[in-house]
Amino acid sequence: MAEEYNKLLDKLYKEVKQVKVTKRFEIPEVKGHIEGNKTIITNFSRIYLTLRRKPQHLVKFLSRELAAQVSIEGDRLVLNRKLSSEMINQKIEAYVKEFVICPECGKPDTELIKEGKFMFLHCLACGAKHSVRAKIV
Numbered sequence: 721m722a723e724e725y726n727k728l729l730d731k732l733y734k735e736v737k738q739v740k741v742t743k744r745f746e747i748p749e750v751k752g753h754i755e756g757n758k759t760i761i762t763n764f765s766r767i768y769l770t771l772r773r774k775p776q777h778l779v780k781f782l783s784r785e786l787a788a789q790v791s792i793e794g795d796r797l798v799l800n801r802k803l804s805s806e807m808i809n810q811k812i813e814a815y816v817k818e819f820v821i822c823p824e825c826g827k828p829d830t831e832l833i834k835e836g837k838f839m840f841l842h843c844l845a846c847g848a849k850h851s852v853r854a855k856i857v
Contacts, residue, residue: 745828747771747816750805757802759788764797767812771820773832778815785811824848 748770752761761767768775775792783790786808788801799808820828822843829845832852839852 747812750808750812752805754802757800759799759801759803761797761808764792765795771816773819781815782811785814819852822846822848823850
């Protein structure tokens with residue numbers, strides 16, 4: 721009986737179209753340039769819209785992590801410091817890990833909920849609720 725099952729399974733694998741697994745959620749790479757002592761991120765709106773977070777929340781995190789004054793000018797983000805795009809991308813990945821991706825199921829379908837003095841990451845996919853360590857409101 722097990723042999724028949726394995727034969728049928730092998731036949732099925734040969735007939736079924738293989739699907740390539742791709743990531744559903746990808747963080748946009750930072751695009752920008754340096755003007756004097758400032759770093760300008762030109763695709764900032766695309767980044768925070770992809771993450772589905774308030775721009776002010778991401779700005780506070782980046783300001784603290786990069787030790788730079790940060791301001792939003794239209795769709796651009798201006799950092800008052802020369803920074804490499806690699807460093808900014810690393811900090812955005814850290815933000816995503818802390819404030820976007822569910823630690824339980826690994827999906828980005830989350831929202832931030834504030835309850836009293838505490839902030840929680842609520843997953844809309846699996847229903848998990850985790851406290852967020854960093855204090856950014």
